[in-house]
Amino acid sequence: MANRKLLLLPGDGIGPEAMGEVRHIIAHMNEAEGAGFEIDEGLVGGAAYDAHGESISDADMEKALAADAVLFGAVGGPKWDDVPYEQRPEAGLLRLRKDLALFANLRPAICYPALADSSSLRKDVVEGLDILILRELTGGVYFGEPKEIIDLGNGQKRGIDTQVYDTYEIERIAAMAFELARTRDNRVCSMEKRNVMKSGVLWNEVVTATHKKGYEDVELTHMLADAGGMQLVRWPKQFDVIVTDNLFGDMLSDVAAMLTGSLGMLPSASLGAPDETTGKRKALYEPVHGSAPDIAGTGAANPIAMIASFAMCMRYSFEMIAEADRLEAAIAKVLDDGLRTGDIMSDGMTKVGTTEMGAAVLEAY
Amino acid sequence: MANRKLLLLPGDGIGPEAMGEVRHIIAHMNEAEGAGFEIDEGLVGGAAYDAHGESISDADMEKALAADAVLFGAVGGPKWDDVPYEQRPEAGLLRLRKDLALFANLRPAICYPALADSSSLRKDVVEGLDILILRELTGGVYFGEPKEIIDLGNGQKRGIDTQVYDTYEIERIAAMAFELARTRDNRVCSMEKRNVMKSGVLWNEVVTATHKKGYEDVELTHMLADAGGMQLVRWPKQFDVIVTDNLFGDMLSDVAAMLTGSLGMLPSASLGAPDETTGKRKALYEPVHGSAPDIAGTGAANPIAMIASFAMCMRYSFEMIAEADRLEAAIAKVLDDGLRTGDIMSDGMTKVGTTEMGAAVLEAY
Numbered sequence A, B: 001m002a003n004r005k006l007l008l009l010p011g012d013g014i015g016p017e018a019m020g021e022v023r024h025i026i027a028h029m030n031e032a033e034g035a036g037f038e039i040d041e042g043l044v045g046g047a048a049y050d051a052h053g054e055s056i057s058d059a060d061m062e063k064a065l066a067a068d069a070v071l072f073g074a075v076g077g078p079k080w081d082d083v084p085y086e087q088r089p090e091a092g093l094l095r096l097r098k099d100l101a102l103f104a105n106l107r108p109a110i111c112y113p114a115l116a117d118s119s120s121l122r123k124d125v126v127e128g129l130d131i132l133i134l135r136e137l138t139g140g141v142y143f144g145e146p147k148e149i150i151d152l153g154n155g156q157k158r159g160i161d162t163q164v165y166d167t168y169e170i171e172r173i174a175a176m177a178f179e180l181a182r183t184r185d186n187r188v189c190s191m192e193k194r195n196v197m198k199s200g201v202l203w204n205e206v207v208t209a210t211h212k213k214g215y216e217d218v219e220l221t222h223m224l225a226d227a228g229g230m231q232l233v234r235w236p237k238q239f240d241v242i243v244t245d246n247l248f249g250d251m252l253s254d255v256a257a258m259l260t261g262s263l264g265m266l267p268s269a270s271l272g273a274p275d276e277t278t279g280k281r282k283a284l285y286e287p288v289h290g291s292a293p294d295i296a297g298t299g300a301a302n303p304i305a306m307i308a309s310f311a312m313c314m315r316y317s318f319e320m321i322a323e324a325d326r327l328e329a330a331i332a333k334v335l336d337d338g339l340r341t342g343d344i345m346s347d348g349m350t351k352v353g354t355t356e357m358g359a360a361v362l363e364a365y
């Protein structure tokens, strides 16, 4: 068993530190289990801009297209705040999503039992929480044209962004939501603002129609996205799978992540359509937290979200289900043992840094 | 003192019940204090559609334009789910906002001390919370063109919405944010997604420029809107005034409202620019909660948000500061006395219905 081609894009801020811990785990798997991961590496975000003036180079995009899966750290930081718009760190991530056609972004919001106390929500509201936000990732206002600033003269400018969704884009993400729901509690809640947006009207219509095409065993409900935000705060356990568009998904998944008190723990997967001949999906795995420039380089970053992203990678890209389960169990164990990085520290626990946490997870694996 | 012209638009669901309680308070003020409120009434939302096939009639729009202030209940409900898009209940509210040019939406998120326990957040996170979300209300994706669904043939449709912001629209809402901040804790946080949206780039630029034009005594910070949603959940007390666009404001103010555990208590004000000759602003006051069709007609609705909206109306449209203060104190008193409608009921409190709650507030006034 060999040739599992991984591209590592550590990026900026705490990205490289967190990725370092995944590197140790991969090395262990290759040595001790013959997992056959073949690692390549590239630059993205501010690091790529500093090296060659672009947020990702064509050469690294080629590597990403050739890899079985991409592991992505984080991008951005104040250092690049004044970089031109097209070269800003985030553009590298957006290009990866678009060029790899990663239309489905899976963001589990799980409250680790050991961490229920570190949420800002009441313990009974979040304890045992396990929901999945499925965000459409290659459409909507992120990529629609026109997207520009026009000079109108008289000191006036006009900023324009365009939200665009076609039927097929909504259909494929809805179908994926129903399929994922079947592996969970079999319930999907679709969110949009059909009372204000025409794309929301179409979204609602297509999700409803897709449901009728062979998914009627799954429970489907609809909610306005603003009410959805409220309900996430009020009683998040009412949800199983939430499916929503790119921008609402960005907002709602961040709110959901914060509910869990486990932001530094949450992974995500971005998947493309299955290849017509090989059946394989392009994929990128990424922690939900950002680059956290304030603590970058201090050795304080929590590597768990990055490690959990690698677990998702084994599960979805390589069908290494047993290994993924073991790695996730290892994370839960070190938490049960009381190890905490600064972001999740609480009374009576043992405070550790990035490398100790990574080593402890590998030890428990 | 006479001729304070109010237009009441109770709308749908619990709107009319809640408005009924405000009517009693107004009658009392006219009789006991000679407040001189002159009341007219109209239909909006589903009620207007049922009466004459439109979500608000031209005649009622005329009344709204002629009034000093509009009191608005709520619109919508499952009964009108299949009404054509242009006639849907929400269209009436959107037309009012647009035709009255109500560009500034003030949404205070306050945690009433008596209710800190009914929040889903930990008490220490929300107790004493007092933030103000200032939402731009007549621009952005709500009104930008094109806004349409195109039939592409082959069974494919395309839904399009357009986010548009001009410099002057951002300037005036930013200026209002700084002015409001000066009456509070003197801090403004502006939220957009400049890392993805060109309108966000312009927003950030114009808010920063406006700050330099005479508002540098106010502290200004910027946050990405998704991070803003997270921070609202994590530690909302870090904010004073948040200024943001129409769609982000819709989402973020709903999340903020739910944090307080006081959704049934929160008012809002929507204001236009001062008239060039009279200096008066057009204004609409509205509870943050919706039409709650599930409890409409049962006498269980909480009228406090509607009453608090009337207090805001006295404060902002009629400079009746003392009366507004007294009415708000009356609300706090009935809560301290343990009176609760179903939505905020908790152990040991006295459960009351809409009319009892309204009467108790009037009694305490």
Ligand SMILES: CC(C)[C@H](C(=O)O)[C@@H](O)C(=O)O
Residues within 6 Å of the ligand: A090, A093, A094, A250, B195, B196, B226
């Ligand atoms: C970095 C940024 C472009 C990105 C987004 O807005 O999608 C991030 O917030 C995310 O959620 O992955």
Ligand SMILES: CC(C)[C@H](C(=O)O)[C@@H](O)C(=O)O
Residues within 6 Å of the ligand: A195, A196, A226, B090, B093, B094, B250
């Ligand atoms: C009813 C609806 C059109 C409205 C909005 O989206 O603005 C509501 O959600 C609000 O926040 O006032």
